[in-house]
Amino acid sequence: MSASTSEGVEPNLTPILDMVFQLITFFMLVINFKGQSMDLTLQLPVLGSARPLDYTGTLDPLLLNINSQGAVQSHGHPVEIEKFVPLEAMNLKLYLKALGKPVADGEELPVPVIIRADKVTDFATVLGVIRLCQAQGYRQIALSAMNRQEGK
């Protein structure tokens, strides 16, 4: 900004600054870090009766994205599912033990698994992931679907 002369007009920047701060506040409030764990390239099936996840626990659910080729991704990174799920289960058990709520082998883990699979993923792949989760003690499985077609 140029320095005002004795005849120059100095704009009042306060209202624009107010407005910009309000916009920043809006975007800060709606920013969703959970979205980073989702693979947004997947095309989920569309079913109107799908409901929001009924889970009130404090621990984050285990979210697994399965693409049409059967590759599994978690938190934006491809994972080797045979190693990843047992590792996550082991970490969860250690964490629960540290909290004083140990879970014995074979007992149900109190955290759901959210499976987001592409609509053309074959059943064998999805079943393989579910079986692996079951074997580690995850028994609450949530299968994701879109409530409505994107862009509609």
Place this chain on the structure above:
Amino acid sequence: MARRRKRRKPPGEVQMNLAAMLDMAFQLLAFFILTFRPTPVEGHFQLHMPPAVPQTDVQQSTDMNSSTGGETSAFVETLDLYITADNRGQVTAINVGQQTVVAGRLTGDALSKLNANLRSNFGVQESPYERIQLHVDRRLHYDELMKIVDVCTRQTLPDGSQMRQVGFMELGNAAE
């Protein structure tokens, strides 16, 4: 129009230069606008799976109309659905027990028929079933599977609770 005269500031008044702050605020705003991605509206079908069972028990249960695999299902009556698919991953037939309910593509009518059949099994007060076991062709696409899961989870048990005990199993001869 009269020329505006600049007001003389009283001595000692400090005027803040807001331009720098505005620059920074615009940069922050640009960052948030560029990184903004609205989360898609997603729902879930929540299922409560039984504990994992060894494969030998699974094989045994596929031959029977009422499966008995696993710790939970040993005490729970299970309704078995057999779903076959073609190479394109589309449903070709759905059998409830030994009765063919859907033959051909999974259209709206077919889903209604399946729903009516399941309702006739679960809607009655003395329904013995508490769990649904889906025996699914390995080639079936996930969206077709979800339509069937949707119909299954719409069923209510005699106690008024929603059906959540849905198990999955691969059809033995699907690869052929």
